[in-house]
Amino acid sequence: MNALPQVRDATQADFVDTVIERSRDVPVLVDFWAEWCSPCRMLTPILTKVISDYAGRVELAKVNTDQNQELALGLGVRSLPTVKLFKDGEIVDEFIGVIPENMVRDFVDRHVARAENPLLARAAGLRAQGNAEAACTALTEAEAADPDNDDIRFALAELEIELGDHEAAGATLERVSGKGRGDPRYAQLDGQLAFAAIAATAPDIEQLEHTLASDPDDCDTRLKLSARLAQRGRFEPAMEQLLEIVRRDRRFGDDAGRKTLVKLFDIVNDPALVSRYRGLLARALN
Numbered sequence: 001m002n003a004l005p006q007v008r009d010a011t012q013a014d015f016v017d018t019v020i021e022r023s024r025d026v027p028v029l030v031d032f033w034a035e036w037c038s039p040c041r042m043l044t045p046i047l048t049k050v051i052s053d054y055a056g057r058v059e060l061a062k063v064n065t066d067q068n069q070e071l072a073l074g075l076g077v078r079s080l081p082t083v084k085l086f087k088d089g090e091i092v093d094e095f096i097g098v099i100p101e102n103m104v105r106d107f108v109d110r111h112v113a114r115a116e117n118p119l120l121a122r123a124a125g126l127r128a129q130g131n132a133e134a135a136c137t138a139l140t141e142a143e144a145a146d147p148d149n150d151d152i153r154f155a156l157a158e159l160e161i162e163l164g165d166h167e168a169a170g171a172t173l174e175r176v177s178g179k180g181r182g183d184p185r186y187a188q189l190d191g192q193l194a195f196a197a198i199a200a201t202a203p204d205i206e207q208l209e210h211t212l213a214s215d216p217d218d219c220d221t222r223l224k225l226s227a228r229l230a231q232r233g234r235f236e237p238a239m240e241q242l243l244e245i246v247r248r249d250r251r252f253g254d255d256a257g258r259k260t261l262v263k264l265f266d267i268v269n270d271p272a273l274v275s276r277y278r279g280l281l282a283r284a285l286n
Contacts (some may be wrong), residue, residue: 006051010061012071019061023086027058027111032075032082034066039098040081047083050104058112087111106179118154119145123159132163143175148203150180157189166197184266191263198227205229219245219252223260235268239277246284256284 010018012031018027031047033040044062051060065072065080075091077083084094085107095107119142126135139156146152153176170193176186181212202208204222211221222241229238242264245257261281265274 003085006054006059007048008059008061010063010068012068015061015063015068015071016159019086020089022059022061024089026056028086029058029060029108030084030086031060031062032072032077032080032084033062034064034080036066037080043081043083043098044203046098046101046104050108055110058108083107085111120149123155125181127159132159136163148177150176150183153180153258154183154185154189158195161189161192161196163189164196164200166193166232169193169196176231187263187266191267194260194263195227195230195267198224199231202228205232219249219250219257223253223256226260226264230264230267235264235270236273237265239268239273243277243280243284246281 006130008018009279013098019030022028029047029051031040031044033044047060051058060065063071065077079096081098082094084091086092086228092111093107099107119138123135123138123142126132126138135277136156136159139152139159143149143152143156153172157169157172160166160172169189173186173190173193180186205225205228208225208228212218212225215221222245226238226241229235229241239261242257242261245252246261258281265278
């Protein structure tokens with residue numbers, strides 16, 4: 001018998017209830033193992049330790065393949081140990097063989113939400129009430145209490161950008177972990193920060209357009225105009241201004257036109273528009 005309540009044995013007879021139906025409520029790791037399998041004995045304590053740390057937010061079902069050969073073969077198990085993760089009644093991920101604890105945690109983290117930090121929830125409430133400064137304070141306290149949680153840093157950086165504290169937002173993004181930097185939110189916030197910093201010293205759109213009409217080669221004005229347009233959600237004309245910088249002067253601002261356009265791609269939630277301008281950028285570079 002397994003000591004942890006979130007670790008149980010599963011068989012052909014109860015697999016639907018123990019794994020498939022249960023995974024509609026909480027993700028379930030399924031460990032396919034056998035008594036004769038030495039690597040299985042190495043992996044089991046790693047899985048159990050990781051599961052225990054998630055406090056019920058993920059469960060582990062162990063399937064003895066010698067006793068449940070038909071089940072294992074039906075699920076495509078060809079070597080041991082094999083671990084499959086079920087969520088909402090379906091297999092969503094898997095790995096084969098023994099992997100270290102940190103990789104097991106990364107595997108689980110892809111599918112299991114962190115336990116909500118109460119200070120993070122409080123900050124969201126304060127922000128919804130329009131009390132942005134108090135929300136920032138709550139998020140700063142939350143980060144101190146939970147320093148491994150990049151979700152807090154993303155929320156804090158977003159709020160700092162909104163408040164115009166670009167230096168603080170940059171420092172917050174610097175504290176994002178290496179893993180967190182692969183999160184799309186990191187690239188999006190980094191791009192927002194870049195545009196906010198450019199727009200901070202820029203005149204209004206009408207004045208920028210007037211200046212540009214008298215000097216179309218003024219790449220600095222084009223860059224500022226792109227930032228102002230992006231802040232207004234006018235992404236296509238912002239992209240066009242940046243693309244024009246690439247066409248006119250690749251050396252401007254250490255290739256600022258191309259680099260800033262790539263950052264804008266990370267911000268815009270319009271795949272067709274981004275794809276079109278990626279193609280236009282590629283042609284402009286050739």
